[in-house]
Amino acid sequence: EVQLVQSGAEAKKPGDSLKISCKGSGYIFSSYWIGWVRQMPGKGLEWMGIIFPDDSGPKYSPSFQGQVTISVDKSISTAYLQWTSLKGSDSATYYCVRRSAWSLIDYWGQGTLVTVSS
C-alpha cells in the first residue's frame, strides 16, 4: 500500500526556521516525483514545487521560489520542505504528494499543520 507519512504539527514563532518531512513507503521511492501543496486556513490548494529523488534540482512554483527549500534523502525515502525564517503568512497545512509516471498526482500525505505566531 502506497503511503506518504508526514511529520507532526508545528507551532513556531516568526523568524524561526523549520523543516518538515514526508516519508514514502509501499513503492519504489526513487522512481516517483514528490511535490508539496499548501492550503491556508479555509482556502484552496496551491502548488509549491516538486523534486525527483534521483535528480538534483527541485522545480518551484514562481510564487514559492526563494521562499522555501525542497529537498530529498532517497536513502531514507524522505522528502523535506524547509523555511529559514517563518512569517505569520506561512501558517497553513502542507501536504506532500506523489506524481505517478503519467504525471498524475495520485497520493497525498495526511498533512502537516504549521502555525506561526508570536
Place this chain on the structure above:
Amino acid sequence: QSVLTQPPSVSGTPGQRVTISCSGGNFNIGSNTVNWYQQLPGAAPQLLMFSNNRRPSGVSDRFSGSKSGTSASLAIDGLQSEDGGDYYCAAWDDSLSIYVFGTGTEVTVL
C-alpha cells in the same frame, strides 16, 4: 494562484444529481487531462477522478467526469450525505510549468 475557475458552492438533496464546472485555458485544460480531488471535512484531499473521466479503484460509479475544450465538469449522481465536502479540479499548466488547482467547490447535501 488558482487559474482554474469553479463555482464556490453547489448543493442538493439526497438522491439528486449535482454538477461542478471547471473552466481553464489553452495551456492547462486545453492541453492536458483533468483530475479531480475530494477533500472531506478535516481530511487530506484524495484522488477522485483522473484523465478526465477515469475513476480510481474504490471510487463509486456515482461520480463521472468529462472535458470539452478548455472546460471540464464533475457530476455526482444519487447525492449522499457522505459526499459533502470540497472538490477541486486540477491539471498541469504548460505555460506556468506547474500543477494548477481549481478554486474549489463546496458540496452541501441538504
